Amino acid sequence: MTTLDVGQSQADLYGETSATFHAALDRLARAYEADPENRRDLLQEIHLALWRSFEGFDGRCSLRTWVYRVAHNAAASHVVRQRKNFLSPLVSLEEAETAADPKDSEADADRRGALETLLELVRQLKPIDRQIIVSYLEGLDAAAIAEITALSPSNVATKIHRIKSVLARRFHEGGSHAQ
Amino acid sequence: MPNELPPKDLKTVWQSQQPEATQMSIDEIRTRARNFDLKIRRRNLREYIAAALIAAAFTFFAWHSPSTIIRVGHALVAAGALYLGYQLHRRASSKTVPRELGAMGCLDFHLRQLERERIFLDNSWKWGIGLIPGLIVVMAGAIAAGYLAKALPFLLITCLWIGTWLWMMLKRNKRKARTLQREIDELRA
Numbered sequence: 001m002t003t004l005d006v007g008q009s010q011a012d013l014y015g016e017t018s019a020t021f022h023a024a025l026d027r028l029a030r031a032y033e034a035d036p037e038n039r040r041d042l043l044q045e046i047h048l049a050l051w052r053s054f055e056g057f058d059g060r061c062s063l064r065t066w067v068y069r070v071a072h073n074a075a076a077s078h079v080v081r082q083r084k085n086f087l088s089p090l091v092s093l094e095e096a097e098t099a100a101d102p103k104d105s106e107a108d109a110d111r112r113g114a115l116e117t118l119l120e121l122v123r124q125l126k127p128i129d130r131q132i133i134v135s136y137l138e139g140l141d142a143a144a145i146a147e148i149t150a151l152s153p154s155n156v157a158t159k160i161h162r163i164k165s166v167l168a169r170r171f172h173e174g175g176s177h178a179q
Numbered sequence: 180m181p182n183e184l185p186p187k188d189l190k191t192v193w194q195s196q197q198p199e200a201t202q203m204s205i206d207e208i209r210t211r212a213r214n215f216d217l218k219i220r221r222r223n224l225r226e227y228i229a230a231a232l233i234a235a236a237f238t239f240f241a242w243h244s245p246s247t248i249i250r251v252g253h254a255l256v257a258a259g260a261l262y263l264g265y266q267l268h269r270r271a272s273s274k275t276v277p278r279e280l281g282a283m284g285c286l287d288f289h290l291r292q293l294e295r296e297r298i299f300l301d302n303s304w305k306w307g308i309g310l311i312p313g314l315i316v317v318m319a320g321a322i323a324a325g326y327l328a329k330a331l332p333f334l335l336i337t338c339l340w341i342g343t344w345l346w347m348m349l350k351r352n353k354r355k356a357r358t359l360q361r362e363i364d365e366l367r368a
Contacts, residue, residue: 011205014205014208015205018202018203019202022198022202023196023197023198026196026198026199026200027193027194027196027198030196030199036199039199040199040200043200044203044211047203047208047211048208048211048212048215049277049280051208051209051211051212052212052277053277053278053280053281055277055278056276056277056278056281056282057278057281058282060282061281066281067281069280069281069282069283069284069285069288070280070281072285073280073281073283073285073288073289074280076285076288076289076292077292080292080293080296092365114189114192115192115193115196118189118192118193126362127285127289128285128286128289128366131285136190137189137190137193137194138190138193138194139190139194147284148284148285149284149285149286150283150284150285150286150287151284151286167189171189
């Protein structure tokens, strides 16, 4: 986990964040926006939100938690704005878990590849579930995800279990593989 | 097959994505932040000026109208424009403070955002209500004074059409507000 000095300036904090989380933020933007042009705008919006947020950073949480909260919250605002424009409906993890597999998933698999299939699943989820799945894929543990999302650790653990089940099913593997 | 990777490997697949965008320098982000603030301030100022101009114009008309009914109508429109300006100001003031993005957990932030959106949709009728009564009174005054006798059928059809459109929009907003409330309730459960 990134250590921090509360006395660091806004520029220092942004510089450190940009260097440490640049790739993670790029991946996070991909989870929220499929269109490359809009994704570039979203990523800039996230960076701008981070820069502005550092004026009020008080060190009560780790820099990593702060960065992910800002990025996810800014991206979730983007999703809410998009939804206003009558784009496709979002589903919860529970709904994704019980939904039938897309008929063409196997036929499309070779063409699209694992990453595309994964991104497609992630982008159809509601913001909170999307935040959990992205954090999980980034390798964060349940405690860290709970701190970012403000969900209880047990709730996060349950959702991670569901994520594994959904991922396993989507990738045609049994639940036992999803460890 | 590429889609048969177990979830454990999906983390590797996910993390192996190459960044698309280049890093922004401190100077670049500073410039963007300044431009963003300037854009918001200009937008707010434009809205306030538009509301103030409408209020000033209708106050002038109220002062110089020959008919009492039309004068009252113009005064109501001026008051409505000021009310609209106040609503715009309230909306601008309730925007998210940058610090809140990091200080609030995602669930709390998302709940607040949905709640704000629901309130906005629930209260959308208030935006038009400031101007509509005044315009109706002005029109009634003009009809009573005989200014609009020839155009009356056209005006009535137009009013009916606008009224139906507003009613449908309000119904749609109410339906959206109910959907949002259900989502809020689910998240709080």
